[in-house]
Amino acid sequence: MxxxxxxxxxxxxxxxxxxxxxxxxxxxxxxxxxxxxxxxxxxxxxxxxxxxxxxxxxxxxxxxxxxxxxxxxxxxxxxxxxxxxxxxxxxxxxxxxxxxxxxxxxxxxxxxxxxxxxxxxxxxxxxxxxxxxxxxxxxxxxxxxxxxxxxxxxxxxxxxxxxxxxxxxxxxxxxxxxxxxxxxxxxxxxxxxxxxxxxxxxFGASSMVKIVLTGQQVHGSAPWMGIDPMPAAGAITVGVGQLYRQVSAFDPITVTIGHIEDVGRFNIVPETVTLWGTIRCSVENDMADIQKRLTILAEQTAAAYGCTAEVTYLQDVPxxxxxxxxxxxxxxxxxxxxxxxxxxxxxxxxxxxxxxxxxxxxxxxxxxxxxxxxxxxxxxxxxxxxxxxxxxxxxxxxxxxxxxxxxxxxxxxxxxxxxxxxxxxxxxx
The missing domain is CATH 3.40.630.10 (Zn peptidases)
Incomplete structure (x- = not known):
């Protein structure tokens, strides 16, 4: 001064x-x-x-x-x-x-x-x-x-x-x-x-992620007649916790699903479920790699449950x-x-x-x-x-x-x- x-x-x-x-x-x-x-x-x-x-x-x-x-x-x-x-x-x-x-x-x-x-x-x-x-x-x-x-x-x-x-x-x-x-x-x-x-x-780099899972809506009493996206949502939410193991531990990252929503009620298997989350990277150059890995995780997990996944990244912040x-x-x-x-x-x-x-x-x-x-x-x-x-x-x-x-x-x-x-x-x- x-x-x-x-x-x-x-x-x-x-x-x-x-x-x-x-x-x-x-x-x-x-x-x-x-x-x-x-x-x-x-x-x-x-x-x-x-x-x-x-x-x-x-x-x-x-x-x-x-x-x-x-x-x-x-x-x-x-x-x-x-x-x-x-x-x-x-x-x-x-x-x-x-x-x-x-x-x-x-x-x-x-x-x-x-x-x-x-x-x-x-x-x-x-x-x-x-x-x-x-x-x-x-x-x-x-x-x-x-x-x-x-x-x-x-x-x-x-x-x-x-x-x-x-x-x-x-x-x-x-x-x-x-x-x-x-x-x-x-x-x-x-x-x-x-x-x-x-x-x-x-502060780290950040990106918001939106994952829309689509199944087939049906009455909750007969789930076999439709395709339930809820199990896929649960599997993806658990799966993102393993993404950090795929990158260097010396450059920390986190992926968090903070909000899950559907449009329906207690006795309806929904057509869609939407997951909202955030990616954080200590090294900004890692962001594209993590986004690619998360997209693969979401799409392939959804497919394993008979659903589809649309993954969108929003509000990227350096x-x-x-x-x-x-x-x-x-x-x-x-x-x-x-x-x-x-x-x-x-x-x-x-x-x-x-x-x-x-x-x-x-x-x-x-x-x-x-x-x-x-x-x-x-x-x-x-x-x-x-x-x-x-x-x-x-x-x-x-x-x-x-x-x-x-x-x-x-x-x-x-x-x-x-x-x-x-x-x-x-x-x-």
Missing amino acids: SGDPIHAELDEQTEAVERQVIEWRHHLHQNPELSNREVDTAKLITDHLTSLNLDEVRTGISGHGVVGVLRGGKPGDRVVALRADIDALPVKEDSGESFASTVVDQDYPGGPFPVAHACGHDGHTAMLLGAATVLAGVREQLPGTVLFVFQPAEEGAPAGESSGAKQMIDEGACNDPAPTMAFGMHLGPLPSGYVGYRVGNQ AVHNLKKWTDAVLPTVRSVVGAEKVFDTPPTLGYDDVSEFVNKYGGVYLMLGAQDGELTDDGTVVPTSGGRGLVPNHNPRFYVDDDALVQGVRLHCNVAYDHLNGTITPAE
């Missing part, structure tokens, strides 16, 4: 907005919206960005995406895109928080679904709103442009719909001016206020890859913000995040920001704090975020943004 006096001012202004950031998160947490339905969330974001008198507020991008454009008062060609995702999950919350969600979306495809911010996107949104507030307050000292990118549908749009990071880029969300760096962070089960990073793949030159450039600022002892190398995860579309296209870094009751041991292992709330993974009904971590996120956004604009964060060629 540069020795510029503005850093002290950024920290001062961040402290001033901390209470508002927490209030934003609590409000968003109580009012979550699923992917491609982030209407009220986008309105809150738009209203606040507009109140800051930014140079431009772009709305309706990729559905409910919002981009605020802040042009600094000093000359400079660098442009930093700060990104936050804004959608929630179809999860019934069990966090015990006083502001827990009780929302149920009655109209969502496949629903009704309970809705909760079980992945921290409420915190991501609140932190970026805070950063926009702080940076707008020092705009005359900024030598370049900041884009505040609020992205919908990170968790994936419903089948048959589209949205997300790639669509935002394709629709020109970050055009005029184009970023010279993208930056973001994800809240998760690390010690509160600590920052985890990884050179290389921080891995989040932090280049060493960008990580090396960013880490000095990160260490100055949170303390060197709170910055550590983390193992890769097979979770996915389509922030990869921004980082891969424009360069930059994506980090993990700890937000739970944990401690870092001498050997670099994260363990729960004795007497704390535990370490609860994202997408779990009990997932929680420590409000004290949010101020660190705002500071990171602001300081990384400024240090890129002034040339301190520039990757070595």
